[in-house]
Amino acid sequence: MPIKWVLPWQPNAGTTASSQIVNEVTQCVESMNGVKDGRWKATLTFYKPMLRDQTLASEFPRDFLGMSLPEQPSKYYFIIRGQRLVLEADSSIQTIMDKLQSYKARVSLNFEGFQYQLGDFQLRVGKVSPTHSEALRGIVMEVEYLPISSMEKSRQMMEEFLDIWQDALSKRSLPGHFVHLEPNFADFGLGDLYTSQHTAVQYATVVAQVISTVQAGQAVRN
Amino acid sequence: MQQQQQNPAATAAIQNVAVQSNSAGGSSTAEAPPKQVALAMDRLSHAARLIADIRLGADRLLEALFVAAQPHQSNKPVKLFPNEDASMRQHLQDLRSIGKQLEESGVLSESLRSRSNSWGLHMPLVCPDGAVVAYAWKRQLAGQAGASAVDRTRLALKAFTDQKRRFFPHLDEDLNGQDSEPNVKKHRSLQVVRETREEDLSDCKTLLDVLTRLEKEVPNVKIVTYERLDWSKRASSLPSSANENPMEALKEHNFHTSNRMKPVSLGNAAPDKAAVIELFFPSIFRAIVSLHPAGSIDPDAVAFFSPDEGGSYMHARGVSVYHVFKHITEHAVMALQSFLGVEVETALYSLLHWICSYQNLFTKVCSKCGRLLAMDRQLGLLLPPIYRPYQQFSAFKVSSTQPNTSVKDQSSNLARAYHIGCFSEDT
Numbered sequence: 067m068p069i070k071w072v073l074p075w076q077p078n079a080g081t082t083a084s085s086q087i088v089n090e091v092t093q094c095v096e097s098m099n100g101v102k103d104g105r106w107k108a109t110l111t112f113y114k115p116m117l118r119d120q121t122l123a124s125e126f127p128r129d130f131l132g133m134s135l136p137e138q139p140s141k142y143y144f145i146i147r148g149q150r151l152v153l154e155a156d157s158s159i160q161t162i163m164d165k166l167q168s169y170k171a172r173v174s175l176n177f178e179g180f181q182y183q184l185g186d187f188q189l190r191v192g193k194v195s196p197t198h199s200e201a202l203r204g205i206v207m208e209v210e211y212l213p214i215s216s217m218e219k220s221r222q223m224m225e226e227f228l229d230i231w232q233d234a235l236s237k238r239s240l241p242g243h244f245v246h247l248e249p250n251f252a253d254f255g256l257g258d259l260y261t262s263q264h265t266a267v268q269y270a271t272v273v274a275q276v277i278s279t280v281q282a283g284q285a286v287r288n
Numbered sequence: 289m290q291q292q293q294q295n296p297a298a299t300a301a302i303q304n305v306a307v308q309s310n311s312a313g314g315s316s317t318a319e320a321p322p323k324q325v326a327l328a329m330d331r332l333s334h335a336a337r338l339i340a341d342i343r344l345g346a347d348r349l350l351e352a353l354f355v356a357a358q359p360h361q362s363n364k365p366v367k368l369f370p371n372e373d374a375s376m377r378q379h380l381q382d383l384r385s386i387g388k389q390l391e392e393s394g395v396l397s398e399s400l401r402s403r404s405n406s407w408g409l410h411m412p413l414v415c416p417d418g419a420v421v422a423y424a425w426k427r428q429l430a431g432q433a434g435a436s437a438v439d440r441t442r443l444a445l446k447a448f449t450d451q452k453r454r455f456f457p458h459l460d461e462d463l464n465g466q467d468s469e470p471n472v473k474k475h476r477s478l479q480v481v482r483e484t485r486e487e488d489l490s491d492c493k494t495l496l497d498v499l500t501r502l503e504k505e506v507p508n509v510k511i512v513t514y515e516r517l518d519w520s521k522r523a524s525s526l527p528s529s530a531n532e533n534p535m536e537a538l539k540e541h542n543f544h545t546s547n548r549m550k551p552v553s554l555g556n557a558a559p560d561k562a563a564v565i566e567l568f569f570p571s572i573f574r575a576i577v578s579l580h581p582a583g584s585i586d587p588d589a590v591a592f593f594s595p596d597e598g599g600s601y602m603h604a605r606g607v608s609v610y611h612v613f614k615h616i617t618e619h620a621v622m623a624l625q626s627f628l629g630v631e632v633e634t635a636l637y638s639l640l641h642w643i644c645s646y647q648n649l650f651t652k653v654c655s656k657c658g659r660l661l662a663m664d665r666q667l668g669l670l671l672p673p674i675y676r677p678y679q680q681f682s683a684f685k686v687s688s689t690q691p692n693t694s695v696k697d698q699s700s701n702l703a704r705a706y707h708i709g710c711f712s713e714d715t
Contacts, residue, residue: 098670185670185671186611213612213613214595215596216571216572219571219572222650222651223660223672227661227670259571
């Protein structure tokens with residue numbers, strides 16, 4: 067499967083992500099001959115265990131994440147970052163969890179927007195917002211290089227793409243930039259050949275950054 | 289030759305006219321050009337008649353001399369001589385005057401041409417070879433038509449040669465002498481390449497030899513040969529990039545095709561039936577070369593694909609769905625033609641070796657601009673360096689120890705890569 071980098075938006079200190087920035091980013095993609103291809107949407111859910119005895123809560127991981135990805139409609143992914151665990155399951159696991167009442171969804175985030183084709187690259191620009199509200203909490207971008215699947219072999223190409231991209235974006239003087247946070251995939255037991263599990267792990271990393279950014283922004287306001 | 293107008297009856301009239309024109313004066317500058325041209329034409333015909341008369345007179349004199357030489361003749365010939373002498377002298381005198389008039393009016397020397405009031409007309413011209421051209425520009429036109437035909441032919445030949453040089457560079461070796469410097473150098477270095485090739489060629493005559501040698505020199509490549517139908521089956525069974533578990537699909541297929549998936553260096557097709565060569569660089573690309581006829585070392589098609597691509601469209605004449613491999617395939621087709629044109633026996637080996645130079649496709653920066661990824665202005669696509677030079681490509685650089693600079697150029701050619709936009713004919 068083609069390799070992909072997931073890049074969160076890092077706003078400058080004292081600023082927050084906004085729809086205006088999303089528009090500017092979109093325009094930048096189009097200026098590089100990007101062709102709009104359709105919509106995309108991914109959902110990430112924070113779970114908390116349903117326990118009769120709350121004192122046991124500390125034995126359960128705090129960040130138990132579940133993720134659904136658009137390119138794998140029949141799968142569901144679980145990530146526990148603290149333990150470096152990632153699991154691919156069938157999407158019916160959600161109904162099972164419901165029926166068992168073992169875990170409850172605490173917070174759900176939507177990543178959604180438009181996707182673009184740039185030759186052999188595919189770009190997705192998305193807003194991050196809680197499921198039941200339209201408030202924009204962050205921006206993410208997915209960059210995919212379609213012809214190859216090896217992380218190592220594609221690294222140079224992706225880095226150069228990022229350089230070209232950051233260069234093009236910097237001309238718009240936006241209050242922030244996209245960052246590339248690379249989790250240690252080997253820790254999660256993932257190999258060089260890219261898979262959706264890699265994507266799930268990247269999102270887990272990204273969402274942590276988005277949340278900390280939002281909290282930092284709120285702290286500044288307060 | 290001069291026009292022959294025999295009109296002795298009109299001689300007297302002509303003489304009158306000649307006298308008249310004499311009195312009219314030798315110069316004709318006061319008259320308009322058409323009149324001048326008409327006068328010149330008249331004078332020319334007069335001159336022709338006078339010349340005819342002079343000939344007749346000379347004949348008569350000779351006859352009279354002959355008669356006078358006979359023994360029993362009367363005085364007739366004696367009376368003839370003075371008459372004849374007088375008329376001859378008159379004829380010659382007239383001729384001289386007409387000649388002067390013609391000369392003055394520019395018929396014999398084209399001097400009228402330089403006069404500004406000629407109205408574009410030219411005097412009838414007596415050419416050096418004796419031909420009389422009524423209108424000098426007629427000859428000029430004829431000459432120009434001939435000249436322009438030569439020019440047009442020359443331009444057409446030049447255009448054809450340029451196009452031939454551009455699209456079939458390997459045919460340039462046939463040109464001789466009049467080439468510019470780079471062509472001559474190429475010609476010489478091609479000769480060197482051919483010599484080195486022929487030295488090392490002796491052990492690479494069969495498909496097996498070629499593949500074995502290639503495997504030794506390029507350790508990363510996986511080479512497999514197939515019969516043509518077997519390749520179609522394999523291509524269709526190859527997982528497309530959406531499938532995350534290629535091994536499962538392969539295992540399924542293995543059940544039906546036994547050991548086809550084993551990358552055995554000797555190939556799994558019988559050597560005399562091998563029609564498709566697959567060159568696989570894991571995670572980088574897959575190249576398909578077709579041989580025709582099967583079992584030979586004559587490549588007839590080549591195509592590049594993504595390592596994750598699969599489908600029945602994957603064959604030596606197919607096209608990848610990805611832009612990068614699509615453009616490499618176009619370049620490879622030209623390279624194949626070039627290798628076949630330079631030397632057919634080593635074409636397959638050169639082609640396979642050249643294909644292997646793409647193993648650094650996603651890491652080697654452009655030798656001109658120094659970057660890996662660049663936006664191609666014409667295509668509007670971000671691409672890595674797609675071009676690797678194939679002219680003067682020598683697959684035998686490893687064994688060559690010649691101090692010849694052209695060989696060094698070839699070996700450094702192997703290390704070069706260019707973006708489409710960065711590549712120019714001079715590199």
